[in-house]
Amino acid sequence: MAREIQVTFDCGDPGALAVFWADALGYELQAPPPGFDTWDAALDALGVPAENRNDKSAVVDPTASGPRIFFQRVPEGKTAKNRVHLDVRAAPETAGDARMAALEAECERLVALGATRVERHEPSPPLSNGFIVMTDPEGNEFCLD
Numbered sequence: 001m002a003r004e005i006q007v008t009f010d011c012g013d014p015g016a017l018a019v020f021w022a023d024a025l026g027y028e029l030q031a032p033p034p035g036f037d038t039w040d041a042a043l044d045a046l047g048v049p050a051e052n053r054n055d056k057s058a059v060v061d062p063t064a065s066g067p068r069i070f071f072q073r074v075p076e077g078k079t080a081k082n083r084v085h086l087d088v089r090a091a092p093e094t095a096g097d098a099r100m101a102a103l104e105a106e107c108e109r110l111v112a113l114g115a116t117r118v119e120r121h122e123p124s125p126p127l128s129n130g131f132i133v134m135t136d137p138e139g140n141e142f143c144l145d
Contacts, residue, residue: 023113025066078139086143091145103131104132115135118141
């Protein structure tokens with residue numbers, strides 16, 4: 001039986017990183033629990049103090065087909081390369097110049113949202129169709145693929 005997964009990011013600013021990844025992936029910020037119009041109302045009811053309101057955040061796929069992505073505040077910053085990273089499938093059905101042009105356009109969009117471009121890897125068939133390595137606003141590596 002297949003298992004549902006959640007991808008979790010340790011970070012310094014869960015709210016801001018959730019907004020970045022929602023925009024990057026076409027996801028939505030997770031809605032507050034049933035019975036609450038806002039997260040502030042839910043957190044008030046749960047007794048969560050103001051200083052802890054940005055300890056966690058999450059984004060969800062509006063089509064419910066992709067995994068939930070959870071962001072949790074941790075005290076330490078990022079110190080090394082990710083051992084696991086996301087490949088954002090920005091041009092899965094394209095090849096050659098058209099593929100790299102689509103990846104470049106998406107790279108520009110994500111840089112405007114706060115990502116950083118790291119390096120471009122040219123196509124080298126049959127091993128690679130080309131990709132761009134980037135980092136999110138907190139330095140987590142991901143690839144445009």
